[in-house]
Amino acid sequence: MESTRTALDESRLERLIEVGRSLVTERDPDAVIQNALRAARDLTGARYAALGVLDKSRSGLERFLTDGMDAATVESIGDTPRGRGILRMLIEDPQPLLIEDVGQHPGSAGFPPNHPPMRSFLGVPVKIHGEPWGNLYLTEKKEGRFDQTDEQSAVILAEWIAIAVNNARSAAAERVQLSFEAAEQERRKWARELHDETLQNLAGLRVLLSAARRHADSGPSIEVIDTSIERVDETIEEMRRLIADLRPAALDQLGVGPAISALVERVQSERDVTIDLRMDFVVRGSSGTGRLVPQLEDTIYRVVQESLNNAVRHGEADRAIVEIFEENGEVNVKVADDGSGFDPDAPRTGFGLTGMSERIALAGGELELSSSPSGSTVRARVPTRRLGQTA
Ligand SMILES: Nc1ncnc2c1ncn2[C@@H]1O[C@H](COP(=O)(O)OP(=O)(O)OP(=O)(O)O)[C@@H](O)[C@H]1O
Ligand SMILES: [Mg+2]
Incomplete structure (x- = not known):
């Protein structure tokens, strides 16, 4: 290691540091990658650089970004590589790979028509939190062959790409989380406002009408008052529904368990559906088992509600089952x-x-739909x- 590190001459080190700075300040993950690909070519003398992003199953490539190839050539090659041949070798065994002549290598799957010649190859994995995320490829060194110093530069760049992509991702996730929190805050505010102002006014009106009815003579005015009382009652009901839909007070005051019980009751009474609710003790809350963090409570509640x-x-379901239980820390x-x-x-x-799956992903979970x-x-x-537990 030491010997390869000292082999990085001063100008390369300077270039690496310069790239490192730009990666730290860049927030857009694609711009991060493009900067790094350009730097990788500069540092190693490779004609082409590319980054393949692994798909979810980590068995193929989901995206392929390149640098050094003009748009017309990219267009004429057609489909981007999916991760066969040499690229597969790097997916299956994520560690630096140096090949002198790809065409002669037994692992090669060949090149598609219109592909420019590519002989020398240097590939290194990009890992985020130790997990393979993608691969950085450099090909066609202009002079000589890729050496240990090139590999060292590529490894450092791959590490920086990982850090920058991870930073950009967490910043984006943080923004989405904040927007969810802001939306819940807004709903909370409206629910309170409607409850404390509008609902109270309606209740006051109802009292006035009842009093008027007691003192009214029989005749048409009684009918008008009765109809008014009925309308006010309906409106109060609607208002309560709206308030609960916005954000039930129970969600803040009692927790997700009681809030969901009330939700299930409400849906059953308003719609023609029978709901079977099974909730385990831990989620329901009890002394000794603390409340879940607000983000998690909101997420669970909104998933069930939606x-x-x-x-x-x-x-148009006749029956539904809602099941919430805790198992193995989930x-x-x-x-x-x-x-x-x-x-x-x-x-x-x-x-x-869409909102449901975003919320679940933010909470570090997984959502599955089947139908x-x-x-x-x-x-x-x-x-x-x-609450009170560190992450
Ligand atoms: N349980 C379900 N049964 C039948 N169809 C469903 C069910 N869940 C979702 N869908 C279908 O999937 C579509 C998308 O659902 P989604 O909740 O994302 O949007 P929406 O309900 O149409 O609008 P919004 O939720 O924004 O009010 C629905 O329009 C509906 O066609
Ligand atoms: Mg919906």
Whole structure:
């Protein structure tokens, strides 16, 4: 290691440090990658540089970004590499790989038509938190062959790409989380305002009308008062529903368990649906088991609320099951309905499912949708986090 490090001459070191600075200040992950690819070519003398981003299963490439190839050449090659041949070797065994002539290598899958010649190859993995995330490839060294110094530069750049991409990702996640929190805050404010002002005014009006009725003579005025009382009662009911939909006070005061019990009651009484609620003790809350952190409580509540809404509105379900339990440090949420079903992969115009999956991802969990003509199921798993516990 020491010998390769000392082999990095001063100008390369300077270039590396310069790139490092620019990567730290850049917030856009794609710009980070493009800067790093350009620097990788400068530092190693490679004609081409590319970065392949692994897909979810880490068995192929989901994205392929290049530097050094003009747009017309990229266009004429057609499909971007998916991670076969030499690229597969690096996916399966994520460590630096130096090849003198790709075409002669037994692992090569060959090049597509219109592909410029590429002989020498240097590939290094990009790992985020120790997990393979992508690979940095350098090809076609202009003079001589790739050496240990090139490899060292590529390894350092790959580490910096990982840090910069991770930073950019967490900054983006933080912004989304803040916007969710701001939305909940706004809902809380409106719920309070409507409760304390509008609802109280309506209640006052109801008292006045009742008093007027007691003193009114019989005749048409009584009828008018009765109708008014009825209307006011309906409006009060609607207002209560709206307030609870915005944000039930129970969610802040009592926790997600009681808030969901009340939600289930409400949906059952308003819609023609029977809901079976199973909630485990830990989530329900009790002395000794602390409240979950607000982000998690909000997430669980909104997932159940949206799923039940979808089940009755779109699926016209007769029955639904809501199951919430804690297991192995995770809260599991399942909402199943016997409705008409839908295609979970179809493009969406609504925000419900999208918002739900964003919330779950932010909380570090996973969401799974399944559906058939006999019903739909939403399953979510999120790491448990309680108030007063460090992450
Ligand atoms: N349980 C379900 N049963 C049947 N169809 C569903 C169910 N859940 C979702 N869908 C279908 O998926 C679509 C997308 O749902 P999503 O919640 O994202 O949006 P939405 O309900 O249409 O609008 P929003 O939630 O923003 O009010 C729905 O329009 C509906 O067609
Ligand atoms: Mg919806």
